[in-house]
Amino acid sequence: MTRRSTTLTLGMGAVLIYFLFPLFWLVIAATKTTGDLFSTFGLWFAHDFSLFANIRETFTHNHGEYARWMANTLVYATVSALGASALATFAGYGFARYQFRGRSMMLGTVLGTIMVPTTALAIPTYLLFSKAALVNTPWAVILPSLVSPFGLFLMWVYARDAVSDTVLEAARIDGAGELAIFFRVVLRSLGPGFVTVLLFTLVATWNNYFLPLIMLNDPSYYPITVGLASWSAQAVGGSGANADLLACVVTGSLLSIIPLIAAFVLLQRYWQSGLSAGAVKE
Amino acid sequence: MTKRAGYVFVAPFMVFFLLLFLLPLGYAGYLSLFKDQLVGGTVFAGLANYSRALADDQLLHGVLRVGLFFLVQVPVMLLVSLGAALAIDSGLLRAARLFRLGVFLPYAVPSVVAALMWGYLYGPSFGPLAKLGFNPIGDTLMLPSLGNIVTWEFAGYNMIILYAALRTVPAERYEAAAMDGAGPWRTAWFIKIPALRPALLLCLVFSVIGSFQLFAEPKLIQSLAPTVITSSYTPNLYAYSLAFISQQVNYAAAVSFLLGFVILVVSYAVLLTASRSRR
Numbered sequence: 001m002t003r004r005s006t007t008l009t010l011g012m013g014a015v016l017i018y019f020l021f022p023l024f025w026l027v028i029a030a031t032k033t034t035g036d037l038f039s040t041f042g043l044w045f046a047h048d049f050s051l052f053a054n055i056r057e058t059f060t061h062n063h064g065e066y067a068r069w070m071a072n073t074l075v076y077a078t079v080s081a082l083g084a085s086a087l088a089t090f091a092g093y094g095f096a097r098y099q100f101r102g103r104s105m106m107l108g109t110v111l112g113t114i115m116v117p118t119t120a121l122a123i124p125t126y127l128l129f130s131k132a133a134l135v136n137t138p139w140a141v142i143l144p145s146l147v148s149p150f151g152l153f154l155m156w157v158y159a160r161d162a163v164s165d166t167v168l169e170a171a172r173i174d175g176a177g178e179l180a181i182f183f184r185v186v187l188r189s190l191g192p193g194f195v196t197v198l199l200f201t202l203v204a205t206w207n208n209y210f211l212p213l214i215m216l217n218d219p220s221y222y223p224i225t226v227g228l229a230s231w232s233a234q235a236v237g238g239s240g241a242n243a244d245l246l247a248c249v250v251t252g253s254l255l256s257i258i259p260l261i262a263a264f265v266l267l268q269r270y271w272q273s274g275l276s277a278g279a280v281k282e
Numbered sequence: 283m284t285k286r287a288g289y290v291f292v293a294p295f296m297v298f299f300l301l302l303f304l305l306p307l308g309y310a311g312y313l314s315l316f317k318d319q320l321v322g323g324t325v326f327a328g329l330a331n332y333s334r335a336l337a338d339d340q341l342l343h344g345v346l347r348v349g350l351f352f353l354v355q356v357p358v359m360l361l362v363s364l365g366a367a368l369a370i371d372s373g374l375l376r377a378a379r380l381f382r383l384g385v386f387l388p389y390a391v392p393s394v395v396a397a398l399m400w401g402y403l404y405g406p407s408f409g410p411l412a413k414l415g416f417n418p419i420g421d422t423l424m425l426p427s428l429g430n431i432v433t434w435e436f437a438g439y440n441m442i443i444l445y446a447a448l449r450t451v452p453a454e455r456y457e458a459a460a461m462d463g464a465g466p467w468r469t470a471w472f473i474k475i476p477a478l479r480p481a482l483l484l485c486l487v488f489s490v491i492g493s494f495q496l497f498a499e500p501k502l503i504q505s506l507a508p509t510v511i512t513s514s515y516t517p518n519l520y521a522y523s524l525a526f527i528s529q530q531v532n533y534a535a536a537v538s539f540l541l542g543f544v545i546l547v548v549s550y551a552v553l554l555t556a557s558r559s560r561r
Contacts, residue, residue, distance in 0.1 A: 094291025
């Protein structure tokens, strides 16, 4: 078992090159001026190293809207992910550990909607929100992201296995209230499931494009995805005031992926065990 | 006592679910039964929007296109994911952790950024691929090129799910296989791949949803190839342009509703086929 295979390692090396190649290109491109992007070989550095000038330009272009978009994304993703995981954890535990009227009907309805695509909901949600004057506010992006039927499914399955009846009974005999039991005893054993749902929803809202695109008109509310797409659309127009914008799109793209990549590299142990929980329980 | 506690735990989720999931769904269904007229405003139209949608060539072509996309891209992606997961799990690789992280990394890249990057790589103005003498975003290669972007984004994510499932295969099965003299290839084929069935099914069902909802990638590549990617290239692009460009809100609601229905049907068909072939 322990003998290593050079052939397999080389083969996987080729696969790895495919996955890292666009990121390599992005790093190189972020060091170039817009002019050099067009005139120099794409996969190596140009004569001028303008990464720092590009970063400065990215953050100052149009009154520093890029920094604002990054902050928006951070807020939307954190609030949505924390809220969605908390709701799913509460409800998953409730469905797994309590008997009450309407339980199976409610659970069945939620699980039946796991495969309803969120984009099919986005347009009707937009229409409802525009009646409630929620369109073009941060709530328009955060509220729909709070409901995760798949998150509930994971937590329901997780809570069935991770919480033992004997522990619950012991706590009840001690006279602890149900909520106290949840926060003092149960929550700890639900931790890995909670982290899984948190990661799923964090990445989903961080990367979301369709929902904020239709919900938000005001660029000062844009998350980074919609902001970069709007810069890119202006850069393709490519003349006059926007001729130099391309370097900002490229540098802005690079900067925007650093936080999530850093988080994944640093938290390797956690997401790998977290995701495994999701895969194994199915 | 504990009965009421059950409601307390599920109530917050159920309230949000009702308001932000079932209500929009019901509202879409309701809207889809009306239509806007120049004279007389919004009038009840029965199922007219649906009969229009079923006869709508633009919608049909979009659905067929994402259907084809699903049939080709998803198997390719899952083969890459499966191969990578098996290779990393085999114990034959040097630096297996590096491979695991590197292949997974694109999952952390938003689809908008992925589409922008690949768009520049594909593009005619300074993309290195165009210099090789073919046009990845022309009429014939557009769909494979989009498939490449999606594969790049999600192969690593699926690999992690499969790899995690492989880690739970009980060690006794490997020991038994080793006693029978099975090498790494036979072990992978006869023990690992069968053990991966449920995880592969999970990946497959999520890929149905992903493929049929295709939006961000074609939307961003559109500016590079406006004649190839029309406003109805995928059903989701079509629903978007119906609602926000041509302001046909009621028809857009019917299209969204139908698209959701198609995804449900295909997902359940996948599940059913898989559970039947298991027997």
